[in-house]
Amino acid sequence: xxxxxxxxxxxxxxxxxxxxxxxxxxxxxxxxxxxxxxxxxxxxxxxxxxxxxxxxxxxxxxxxxxxxxxxxxxxxxxxxxxxxxxxxxxxxxxxxxxxxxxxxxxxxxxxxxxxxxxxxxxxxxxxxxxxxxxxxxxxxxxxxxxxxxxxxxxxxxxxxxxxxxxxxxxxxxxxxxxxxxxxxxxxxxxxxxxxxxxxxxxxxxxxxxxxxxxxxxxxxxxxxxxxxxxxxxxxxxxxxxxxxxxxxxxxxxxxxxxxxxxxxxxxxxxxxxxxxxxxxxxxxxxxxxxxxxxxxxxxxxxxxxxxxxxxxxxxxxxxxxxxxxxxxxxxxxxxxxxxxxxxxxxxxxxxxxxxxxxxxxxxxxxxxxxxxxxxxxxxxxxxxxxxxxxxxxxxxxxxxxxxxxxxxxxxxxxxxxxxxxxxxxxxxxxxxxxxxxxxxxxxxxxxxxxxxxxxxxxxxxxxxxxxxxxxxxxxxxxxxxxxxxxx
Amino acid sequence: xxxxxxxxxxxxxxxxxxxxxxxxxxxxxxxxxxxxxxxxxxxxxxxxxxxxxxxxxxxxxxxxxxxxxxxxxxxxxxxxxxxxxxxxxxxxxxxxxxxxxxxxxxxxxxxxxxxxxxxxxxxxxxxxxxxxxxxxxxxxxxxxxxxxxxxxxxxxxxxxxxxxxxxxxxxxxxxxxxxxxxxxxxxxxxxxxxxxxxxxxxxxxxxxxxxxxxxxxxxxxxxxxxxxxxxxxxxxxxxxxxxxxxxxxxx
Ligand SMILES: Nc1ncnc2c1ncn2[C@@H]1O[C@H](COP(=O)(O)OP(=O)(O)OP(=O)(O)O)[C@@H](O)[C@H]1O
Ligand SMILES: [Mg+2]
Numbered sequence: 001x002x003x004x005x006x007x008x009x010x011x012x013x014x015x016x017x018x019x020x021x022x023x024x025x026x027x028x029x030x031x032x033x034x035x036x037x038x039x040x041x042x043x044x045x046x047x048x049x050x051x052x053x054x055x056x057x058x059x060x061x062x063x064x065x066x067x068x069x070x071x072x073x074x075x076x077x078x079x080x081x082x083x084x085x086x087x088x089x090x091x092x093x094x095x096x097x098x099x100x101x102x103x104x105x106x107x108x109x110x111x112x113x114x115x116x117x118x119x120x121x122x123x124x125x126x127x128x129x130x131x132x133x134x135x136x137x138x139x140x141x142x143x144x145x146x147x148x149x150x151x152x153x154x155x156x157x158x159x160x161x162x163x164x165x166x167x168x169x170x171x172x173x174x175x176x177x178x179x180x181x182x183x184x185x186x187x188x189x190x191x192x193x194x195x196x197x198x199x200x201x202x203x204x205x206x207x208x209x210x211x212x213x214x215x216x217x218x219x220x221x222x223x224x225x226x227x228x229x230x231x232x233x234x235x236x237x238x239x240x241x242x243x244x245x246x247x248x249x250x251x252x253x254x255x256x257x258x259x260x261x262x263x264x265x266x267x268x269x270x271x272x273x274x275x276x277x278x279x280x281x282x283x284x285x286x287x288x289x290x291x292x293x294x295x296x297x298x299x300x301x302x303x304x305x306x307x308x309x310x311x312x313x314x315x316x317x318x319x320x321x322x323x324x325x326x327x328x329x330x331x332x333x334x335x336x337x338x339x340x341x342x343x344x345x346x347x348x349x350x351x352x353x354x355x356x357x358x359x360x361x362x363x364x365x366x367x368x369x370x371x372x373x374x375x376x377x378x379x380x381x382x383x384x385x386x387x388x389x390x391x392x393x394x395x396x397x398x399x400x401x402x403x404x405x406x407x408x409x410x411x412x413x414x415x416x417x418x419x420x421x422x423x424x425x426x427x428x429x430x431x432x433x434x435x436x437x438x439x440x441x442x443x444x445x446x447x448x449x450x451x452x453x454x455x456x457x458x459x460x461x462x463x464x465x466x467x468x469x470x471x472x473x474x475x476x477x478x479x480x481x482x483x484x485x486x487x
Numbered sequence: 488x489x490x491x492x493x494x495x496x497x498x499x500x501x502x503x504x505x506x507x508x509x510x511x512x513x514x515x516x517x518x519x520x521x522x523x524x525x526x527x528x529x530x531x532x533x534x535x536x537x538x539x540x541x542x543x544x545x546x547x548x549x550x551x552x553x554x555x556x557x558x559x560x561x562x563x564x565x566x567x568x569x570x571x572x573x574x575x576x577x578x579x580x581x582x583x584x585x586x587x588x589x590x591x592x593x594x595x596x597x598x599x600x601x602x603x604x605x606x607x608x609x610x611x612x613x614x615x616x617x618x619x620x621x622x623x624x625x626x627x628x629x630x631x632x633x634x635x636x637x638x639x640x641x642x643x644x645x646x647x648x649x650x651x652x653x654x655x656x657x658x659x660x661x662x663x664x665x666x667x668x669x670x671x672x673x674x675x676x677x678x679x680x681x682x683x684x685x686x687x688x689x690x691x692x693x694x695x696x697x698x699x700x701x702x703x704x705x706x707x708x709x710x711x712x713x714x715x716x717x718x719x720x721x722x723x724x725x726x727x728x729x730x731x732x733x734x735x736x737x738x
Contacts, residue, residue, distance in 0.1 A: 391548055392585035392644075396599040397575035397651060406602060410589050 041241045045083040048073055049094030049103035052438060053451030055182075056206035056262035057109035057226075058088065060284065060448040068202070068262050069107045072126060073228070075254065076245030082238075089438040093346070098231055100350045105230045105238055109200075111160065112227040119232055123242045125225030127259075131164045132201040132221070134214040136189055142196065143217055148174040154185045154194040160223050161198035183456050186212055205263050212454035277458055281449045288445030289466055295359065295441065296428045299366035303427070304420075306367060307374025314379040325375060332372035338433050341365045345437040362434045370427050377419045381412035414486045421478040425471055432467075442466060499524045499655060499686045500545060504554035507540055514540050516710040517554070525684045529697035529718075532707035533733055538690040541707070542657050545688065546570075546577045559654055575603065578648030582660040584640040586632035586647070592619070593628040596647045605651065618646040622676050638669030645676055656680060658689040674700075694737055698722050706730050 050058045050069060058067040065088055077084045089097055091110075097103045098120065111129070112122045133153075135142050142148065149172060155162035157178040165176045177194060179185045185197045190213045197204075201220040208214055228242050249255040313325035332340075344361035348354075385408050393403035435444035446463035450456045500522040507515040514537045522528050530538045543549045544556060547563045547570050556563045559576045587595050596615035600606040606614065619625045622642035632640060641661055648656060658677065662670045674696055681687060681700050691697050697704055698718040705715040706729075714727045722738075725731045 386585070388581060388583055388585040389587065392579075392581060392587070393598075395546055395548060395574055395577075395579040396647070397571045397573075398599060398602055399571055402602055406598060407587055411587075414589070 041237050042081040043083075045085060046077075046104040046235070046238055047085045047087060047102070049087050049089050049097045049106045049108070051091040051094060051108040052088050052444070053181075053448055054091070054109045054203070055210075055451055056202060059451055060445075068127065068258065069109060071258050071261070072246075072249075073107050073242075075249060075258070076242055079248060080241040080245045082241065087438070090436070093436075093438055096346045098229065100346060101231060101234070102346075102349055102355055104235050105228060105242075107228045109202075109226055110229060111224040113224070116229070120229040121232055121234075121236070121239055122227035122229050123239055124246060125227050126246055127202070127226040128222070129226060130201040130220035130223040131161050131198055132204050132216055133196050133198050133218045134186075134189070134204050134208065134216045135196045136192070137213050137215050139195065145172045145218065148172050148196060150174070151195045152177055152193070153196040153198060154179050154188055155198040156180065156182065156185060159200070161200060164221060164223075165198040181451075182207070183450050183454055186214060186454055187456050189214060202263060207454060209263075210454060274458055277453070277455055278462055281446075281459065281462065284445045284449060285442060285463065285466060288440060288442035289470060291439070292428065292431050292441040293470070295362050295366065295434065295439070296424070296431050299363045299370065299431070300424055300427060302363060302367035303370035303374055303423075306371030307378050310371065310375035311378025311382065314375060315382055329372045329375050332368050333376075337365060337369050337430055338436055340368065341434055341437050358437060358439050361437060362431070362439050365434065366427055366431060369430070370423055373423055373426075374420065377416050377423065378412070381416035381419075382408060384415055385411045417478075417482045417486055421475065421482070424478065425475065428471060428474065429467070497524050498522065498557075499526070499559060500688070501557040502541075502545075502554070503556075505541070505544060505551065505556060506553040507537075507544060507549060508552045513552075514710050515544070515552075518710075518712055520705065520712065520715075522686065522688065525686055527681050527685075527687045527689070527700055527702045528705060529701035529703070530688065530690045530705045530707060531692070531694065531697060531733075531737075532713070536707045537710045538707055539659050542579075542659050542688060542690055545655075545657060546574050546579060548579075575599075575651045576653050577655045577657060578645075578651070578653040579657045580641070580644050580648050580659065580661045582663050584632075584637075584644045584664075586640055586644055588632055591629050591631060592624070592635070592643050595632065595643060596650045599647075599651050603651070611650075614650065615646070618649055619643075621649075621679070622646050623672075636669060637665045638672045641665065641669075641673045642676055645673075645680075654686060656685055656687045658687065658691070660690055660692060663692060692737070694722070694734075706733065708733070 050065075053059055054067075056067050057069040058065060060066070065086055070086065073084055073086075087094070087097070087103060089103075091108050094103065094106045094108050098106045106120075109127075110116070112125060116122070133145070145168060152175045153165055154177050155165045157180050162176065162178055169176050176198075179188065182199060182203055185194075185199065186207060188194045189197050197214070200223075204214070204216060208216060228239070230236070230239050246255070249258070310325040310328050313321045314329070316322050316325075341361065344356060344364045345358065348361075349356050382404075389407050389411065390403055393407040394400070398406070431439075431441055432443040434441055435447065438444070443463055446459050450459040453459075498521050500520070502518050502520040505515055505518040506513065518541060520528075520541075530541065532538050540549060544551050545558060545563075547556075551564050554564070558573055561568050561573045561576075563570060563573055586592075587598070590598065593612055593615045596618055597606075597608070597611040600611040600614065601608055605611075616625055616628060619628055622645055624639060624642055624646070627635060627639065627643070632643065635643065645656075645661075661677070662673050665673065670693070674693070677687070677689070678700060689697070689701075701718045703715060704718050704721045706713045706721060706725075706727075708729045714721060714725065714730045721730070722734065725734055
């Protein structure tokens, strides 16, 4: 099924590998620290990691996480008397969080494989999946694999769909192109750059029922089964409770009812036009915008403090002080933002054994990166003030600090303001990268929406417009403040 | 060092064996000067001879490499001496004015008294207006420096330097950056200060003015005091070859 080996994004794999290589250099990974009592589950609360967007197993409807996995784990929790806190992290991130014991279990439409069994313990299978092929709705030429000769099909990178498609590619004479996300694959089939998509049967079935513009023409090929996972040897009681609850649901018919909700008769309302889509997605997107603005605002304040400190340190006459500031600036200007997001959210907890909230990780990432740039802006601003200004102030008997504060810095700030506004806007845009660790900012919310309704282009246009309007408003506001205070 | 030390006035500034190097370049090579209370001393000399550097050593805008400088009773070479305290006794006027562009004219003058808690804002403003009266610019109190002419800027700079009521004023080529028609108004302000008995050290290229206003003229060349004396002696009957050569070029 989906995601046999790695994740939905190629670069994620690379960065993760690099990060873990770095960890190995630093020392042994610290032992478990999340909840791990093995003595029964009643009354306890467990943190469960999941994917961000893997309809129909997990996706957002009106801002709420829903789907087969979500309904299942909640129903089991209820019947077994424990509580769950769901963290929508993304598939790879959820598995990393499980490895580092940041979460107690993962349910994410995950196939049970021998590879994974080496590091995780799996529940009884809760879903029998398979692979199916789909083509564009209006395509009448393709009725079976034989009609694929000379054509290109798409499949998800590292998925069972890809493995299966490749296994028959030679026999039927077609080419397999690998893409990272279901939504992207469907778009390329609809756009005609590929004629067919091989994907997990439940995902396809759900999409087709959602009017995603595709249809299936072949039978499903039976494949593996999905399981709920805990870290190897940990949370055995939770695993037992899951198996117990699942068995009860299968026995009393609730299980079939649950599957039918999503696969036989999808209930999610599909927006019929652009306006409808806008209205339906607006609340979730506004929540995302709120998070974007808040994380940018907090980070900018921290970045300003850091940047001022490092900027002044850079003009210090003390070589050690200068060296510290230069090192800080070079490190954070010389490494990608995303690396630090992963480092703070996944790496640091493993090294220190202290869990880090996604807000702290996000603010650290953005503010340290921007702080380095602001330090340079501050240094440049101060050095651009005529040295005669400091001399005149010193000659009046004012100390260095007072002279800086009253004479040099106000003039430097005036020169720095346009660059600072620019930095603020860059930060606002960069905050979208935090979606990689599952931070619920604007673009993340957009992804959630199109993963559920397959309206990729329109959703992205709406998200883009919101960013654009927010940034224009911010620019106007900042320029107004600049004119007002920097006459 | 010079004949003028015999004058009875108490010494306001004493410079002893002052040396100053920038890296390996020795700019001041042992300077001895004594300046009495109320005395007006003009420093002249070729470009690069160290005139500005000497002036800037008097209020320690430059670190002093060797020797002693005593100003108003403070040994500025003593690391224990609070240099900010000394600077309040010494006003300085720069060639390029160095007014604070983000403050009004009055605020420029009020900065030191207010920040150093010598006066409340209201008192400082009143004093600033009086100083502006003295330099004839009261109506410019709330203007920005950028809107002033060069001569007006320099007069404001002088008013600012006077704000802490210093006993000594240093001028480094205060009229060199001015259009010729504005030189007069600034010289007049300096003349008034001299008449009030202010102790002043002026680096200047205006030989006529030095002759007129100076109680004494010091001629510097290559980092040493080459010759010094009363203006009529130094200009009328120079003793050193270097002095004669310099004067023949500028007069
Ligand atoms: N901050 C500095 N760093 C290095 N060298 C300096 C510095 N300031 C002055 N000098 C050098 O010291 C020498 C004397 O400079 P100073 O400015 O005192 O001369 P000056 O007599 O005032 O000349 P001018 O009439 O051109 O103003 C010059 O050779 C100059 O290059
Ligand atoms: Mg000079």
